[in-house]
Amino acid sequence: MIKDVLVDIGANESRLAILEDGVVSEIQIEKNQEKSLVGNIYKGKVMRVLPGMQSAFVDIGLKRNAYLYAKDVLHEKFDEDDTETIHSGNLPDISEILKQGQEIIVQVIKDAMGEKGPRITTVISIPGSFTVFFPYGSTIGISKKIENQEERRRLRQLVESVKPENCGIIVRTASENVNENLLIEEIKTLSSLWESIREQEKKVNSPSLLYGQQSLVELAVREHLASSNRFIVNDKETCKKILSMLGDETSGLKERVEYYNKGYDMFEYYNVQSALKEALSRKVWLKNGSYLVFDYTEAMTVVDVNSGKFVGSTDMEETVFKINIEAANALVRQIRLRNLSGIIIVDFIDMQKKEHRQQLLQHLREAVKADRIPTVVAGMTNLGLVEITRKKLKTPLFCAVSKDQ
Numbered sequence: 001m002i003k004d005v006l007v008d009i010g011a012n013e014s015r016l017a018i019l020e021d022g023v024v025s026e027i028q029i030e031k032n033q034e035k036s037l038v039g040n041i042y043k044g045k046v047m048r049v050l051p052g053m054q055s056a057f058v059d060i061g062l063k064r065n066a067y068l069y070a071k072d073v074l075h076e077k078f079d080e081d082d083t084e085t086i087h088s089g090n091l092p093d094i095s096e097i098l099k100q101g102q103e104i105i106v107q108v109i110k111d112a113m114g115e116k117g118p119r120i121t122t123v124i125s126i127p128g129s130f131t132v133f134f135p136y137g138s139t140i141g142i143s144k145k146i147e148n149q150e151e152r153r154r155l156r157q158l159v160e161s162v163k164p165e166n167c168g169i170i171v172r173t174a175s176e177n178v179n180e181n182l183l184i185e186e187i188k189t190l191s192s193l194w195e196s197i198r199e200q201e202k203k204v205n206s207p208s209l210l211y212g213q214q215s216l217v218e219l220a221v222r223e224h225l226a227s228s229n230r231f232i233v234n235d236k237e238t239c240k241k242i243l244s245m246l247g248d249e250t251s252g253l254k255e256r257v258e259y260y261n262k263g264y265d266m267f268e269y270y271n272v273q274s275a276l277k278e279a280l281s282r283k284v285w286l287k288n289g290s291y292l293v294f295d296y297t298e299a300m301t302v303v304d305v306n307s308g309k310f311v312g313s314t315d316m317e318e319t320v321f322k323i324n325i326e327a328a329n330a331l332v333r334q335i336r337l338r339n340l341s342g343i344i345i346v347d348f349i350d351m352q353k354k355e356h357r358q359q360l361l362q363h364l365r366e367a368v369k370a371d372r373i374p375t376v377v378a379g380m381t382n383l384g385l386v387e388i389t390r391k392k393l394k395t396p397l398f399c400a401v402s403k404d405q
Helices: 149-162 180-203 216-227 236-245 248-254 272-279 316-338 354-370 397-402
Strands: 003-009 013-020 023-031 041-050 055-059 066-069 103-110 119-121 131-134 140-142 168-171 208-211 230-233 257-259 283-285 291-296 300-306 342-347 375-380 385-390
Touching: 003 216, 013 216, 013 272, 023 272, 023 316, 023 397, 066 103, 131 180, 140 149, 149 168, 149 180, 180 208, 216 230, 216 236, 230 236, 236 257, 272 316, 291 316, 300 316, 316 354, 316 397, 354 375, 354 385
Parallel strands: 003 230, 066 119, 140 168, 230 257, 300 342
Antiparallel strands: 003 013, 013 023, 041 055, 041 103, 041 208, 055 066, 103 119, 131 168, 283 291, 291 300, 342 385, 375 385
C-alpha cells in the first residue's frame, strides 16, 4: 500500500489528509484556537467523589470538570506496575481511592463532547513515533502487527537493555526494522520528558497544565511520517520546521518530506475536497447505484443501507448480498473519514440466507482491521441490525467543521 500524508496549513486552521493507494481514508481539521486536549497532562484537584457511579469529578482548570472512572485510577492498594489488575474490575470503592480535595496527576483520554466534560485517567502514557512510554508500569509490549519473530526478539532485547526501571514501553508498528539508535534516543527523550513533568508538578498548584499535547502537524509527524511514502506540506516554513525536528539519524524520513508549490489548493489537486464534501453529506451514493444514509444522535450513529438504483440480477438474494458487501466497504471508509465513534448501528438490507449474514459480518471484521482506532463489529441483532463500536478519542469531522459555520 502506498500511503501519502497531506498537511494543509491555512490562516485559521490546519488540515490533514491521508491517502492510501490514492484514495482518501482520513481527514482531520484543527482550528487554530480549538486544539484537541487528548494527551494533555494536568495537575488536578478532586472536587467530588461519586461512590454510586464509581467515578469522580476533577478540576483541571477548564470550564467543565473532567470525569474520572474508578477503572482509570492508579492507587496504592495495587502495584503501579500491575495495570492488568487495575483494569480487571476488581477495584475497591472509589471513595477508598480518592478523597475530595486530593491533588492528582491526570491525562485527558477523550475530549469534552456536548454537555460532558473531558474524560481523564491517571494511567499516564507518552507516545513517540516508535514507542509509547508508561511511567507507571514495567511491561514491554511489541505491536502484534510486527509478525517477524526475529524482529520481535531484536526489539524486545533492545528495549530491555535501555528501559529505565519502574516504567513500561510499548513498541509501535513503525519500529519494525528501524535503526536501534533511533529507538534508544526516543526512549531516552520520553523518559526525560516525564522527569520534567514530575519536576513541574512539584512547583505548581492545582489545577495546572503540566504538559500540552502537540499541534496537528507535530502529531502527524509522530503518527504518520514513519509509515508514509510521502509527507507533503503546502507551507514552506512548516516544511523547514519538520525537517529541523528530524535528527541526523532520520535521513530516510527526511527524504519523504516534500514541499507542495503547485500554485493552487492542495486538497483540490489530490481530490481531498470532494472526499470532504462527501464525508459531510447525509447521503453517500455508491458506484452500483445504492446509497448510505447517516444520522447522528446524542447516543449513537445510525446508518441505513438502501438499494437505490441498483437492480442486479434475477436472483434477489444475490443482488441484496452484493449491495450489502459494497455498502460495507463504503461504510468502513466513511467511519474513518468522518471519525465516527461510540455506538454505530447499521441497517443493512435484509438477507434470508444465514451464510450471507455471516459472510457480511466477517467481511466487516476484516475491513476494520485497517483502522488505527480500535473498532469492534459486535454482531447482528435479531432485527438484523449490525452493531459496531469505535473508541472515542476526538470529535467527529462534522463537529470540527460545524464550529466554523
